[in-house]
Amino acid sequence: MAFDAELADRIRQVLPGNRAISERKMFGGLAFLMNGHMFCGVVKDDLMVRLGEEATEAALSRPHTRPMDFTGKPLKSMIYIDAGGLDSDESLRSWVECALKFVRTLPPKK
Numbered sequence: 001m002a003f004d005a006e007l008a009d010r011i012r013q014v015l016p017g018n019r020a021i022s023e024r025k026m027f028g029g030l031a032f033l034m035n036g037h038m039f040c041g042v043v044k045d046d047l048m049v050r051l052g053e054e055a056t057e058a059a060l061s062r063p064h065t066r067p068m069d070f071t072g073k074p075l076k077s078m079i080y081i082d083a084g085g086l087d088s089d090e091s092l093r094s095w096v097e098c099a100l101k102f103v104r105t106l107p108p109k110k
Contacts, residue, residue, distance in 0.1 A: 003029035036109030
């Protein structure tokens with residue numbers, strides 16, 4: 001499964017310079033991790049973000065979002081945002097920053 005390489009490049013542009021951030025091919029797409037925790041990624045043409053359960057519920061009321069249901073069952077802490085919700089670098093940055101804010105609350109993986 002291919003993923004939108006242009007969207008992946010846009011994500012790289014808005015990420016803070018941080019050695020704790022890495023990339024890994026996952027879900028047939030590309031995932032971005034901080035301290036071993038996935039916080040966002042690209043699956044096909046969509047941005048996937050990990051927001052935590054509470055923030056996910058609120059985020060799903062916004063346009064261009066839907067539950068991440070990669071396994072056929074919606075995940076409680078992750079959503080997809082389609083291209084319409086990523087029309088500017090600022091909107092992309094906002095989603096990425098929300099995901100980073102959540103994973104910063106998690107302990108580093110060993």
